[in-house]
Amino acid sequence: MSTDRVDAESRVSGNQANIPARIRRELDIDDGDQLRWEIEDSGTIRVEVVQLRTGTFTDFDGYTGDAETDVTDEHDSWGLD
Numbered sequence: 001m002s003t004d005r006v007d008a009e010s011r012v013s014g015n016q017a018n019i020p021a022r023i024r025r026e027l028d029i030d031d032g033d034q035l036r037w038e039i040e041d042s043g044t045i046r047v048e049v050v051q052l053r054t055g056t057f058t059d060f061d062g063y064t065g066d067a068e069t070d071v072t073d074e075h076d077s078w079g080l081d
Contacts, residue, residue: 008020019029027049034050 008023010018010020023029028051029049030051032052034052036048036050038046038048040046
């Protein structure tokens with residue numbers, strides 16, 4: 001990537017800056033995602049997108065509450081066949 005290339009620009013308003021729509025679409029940035037900022041020795045800012053997606057446990061069966069359990073003996077074995 002060339003250092004002379006400008007992908008997009010935005011302005012700061014108060015303590016906030018907007019991410020241009022084209023950048024959001026290209027990087028698949030959505031509501032709730034986080035940005036991690038790092039300032040390099042050269043003064044360059046690096047931004048990492050941390051995508052926080054919902055539904056992480058949608059396929060998790062878990063314990064249904066239908067049988068008695070003894071948590072001291074069984075807490076590490078739930079979900080194991």
